[in-house]
Amino acid sequence: MTAATPPHLPRARLIAVGGGKGGVGKTFLSANLAHTLVSAGYKVVAVDTDIEGPNLHTWLGVNSPRTSLADFVSGRENKVEALLQETPYSGLGLLAATHGDLAAAQPNAARRAELLSALRELPCDFVFVDCGAGAHPATIDYFLVGDEGLLVLHPEPTSVENTYTFIRAAFYRRMQLAMRKHDVRECVREAMDQRNDRGIRSPLDLLRAVEEMDPEEGQRFSKTMQAFRPRVIVNEVASTEDIKLGFSVRSVCRKYFGIEVDYAGYVNRDQAVRTAVLKRKPLAEVHPGSDAAVYLQRIAGKLAEAASKAGPSR
Ligand SMILES: Nc1ncnc2c1ncn2[C@@H]1O[C@H](COP(=O)(O)OP(=O)(O)O)[C@@H](O)[C@H]1O
Numbered sequence: 001m002t003a004a005t006p007p008h009l010p011r012a013r014l015i016a017v018g019g020g021k022g023g024v025g026k027t028f029l030s031a032n033l034a035h036t037l038v039s040a041g042y043k044v045v046a047v048d049t050d051i052e053g054p055n056l057h058t059w060l061g062v063n064s065p066r067t068s069l070a071d072f073v074s075g076r077e078n079k080v081e082a083l084l085q086e087t088p089y090s091g092l093g094l095l096a097a098t099h100g101d102l103a104a105a106q107p108n109a110a111r112r113a114e115l116l117s118a119l120r121e122l123p124c125d126f127v128f129v130d131c132g133a134g135a136h137p138a139t140i141d142y143f144l145v146g147d148e149g150l151l152v153l154h155p156e157p158t159s160v161e162n163t164y165t166f167i168r169a170a171f172y173r174r175m176q177l178a179m180r181k182h183d184v185r186e187c188v189r190e191a192m193d194q195r196n197d198r199g200i201r202s203p204l205d206l207l208r209a210v211e212e213m214d215p216e217e218g219q220r221f222s223k224t225m226q227a228f229r230p231r232v233i234v235n236e237v238a239s240t241e242d243i244k245l246g247f248s249v250r251s252v253c254r255k256y257f258g259i260e261v262d263y264a265g266y267v268n269r270d271q272a273v274r275t276a277v278l279k280r281k282p283l284a285e286v287h288p289g290s291d292a293a294v295y296l297q298r299i300a301g302k303l304a305e306a307a308s309k310a311g312p313s314r
């Protein structure tokens with residue numbers, strides 16, 4: 001990756017890191033891709049949205065964040081910038097998710113929208129949004145708002161299964177938000193139930209149904225569908241078979257869903273990752289020459305390349 005003078009991108013690029021399952025490496029990747037880009041000279045903010053299970057601060061060596069997203073949810077603080085914490089790494093800011101009120105953990109949709117537009121205005125190059133596990137609507141909304149949506153999965157059938165569930169949920173939610181006419185939105189909502197009476201079993205079936213109902217909405221659907229392009233990362237690979245998984249997820253999504261998924265790369269299962277988390281430090285600070293650190297560099301390089309191609313839009 002080439003070095004940059006921060007901040008040099010015309011606007012902050014939001015990278016959401018999600019996936020259907022817990023423990024697959026979303027937080028590891030959010031923290032370490034953020035740190036890798038900072039080491040290359042970019043200015044980055046890492047945001048933890050997992051109020052029920054916040055961990056991002058630990059990876060970034062911030063032991064007890066003084067402020068967090070919880071202060072924004074409760075209304076104690078309305079300026080997102082005032083909630084940012086410094087980390088030991090120059091150019092890397094943190095919005096933690098600790099000390100949340102577990103009775104009202106997530107912001108409502110309007111507050112979430114305020115948060116996300118404030119994140120886009122931060123004076124930095126990249127904002128990483130670490131999402132919680134599962135396909136809860138709040139989680140999906142965090143994922144969908146990204147300029148990039150990274151989907152992390154493990155090379156295990158359970159994780160692959162949850163990845164497809166997540167992709168489906170994210171796709172239908174995106175379509176519901178994109179459609180303008182009430183009856184078409186209603187059709188999308190019904191299609192979310194896999195056993196719906198309309199016989200819609202896949203995103204492709206839904207596209208056809210919408211085209212038939214309303215050609216104008218059909219066109220919008222088709223355009224939104226083409227723009228929906230999550231990128232998968234297979235984490236903790238231990239064999240060539242594991243590496244191939246990213247390609248098979250891509251072809252399954254294309255064939256059965258009509259959805260294009262990019263394969264952004266993989267990271268091997270590496271003992272160095274555990275050593276780093278035990279020290280509460282990013283991997284490259286502890287084991288810069290480890291295989292996992294090299295794979296992270298590759299993925300970060302792709303993100304930087306995509307960002308520079310995206311061009312100005314602030
Ligand atoms: N590539 C890897 N190699 C070895 N261990 C890993 C790797 N990625 C993640 N881990 C381990 O898995 C644990 C869970 O990862 P985490 O990022 O917290 O998952 P999630 O955020 O998806 O719930 C980490 O604490 C780390 O110890």
Ligand SMILES: [Mg+2]
Nearest residue numbers: 026027050055
């Ligand atoms: Mg996590």
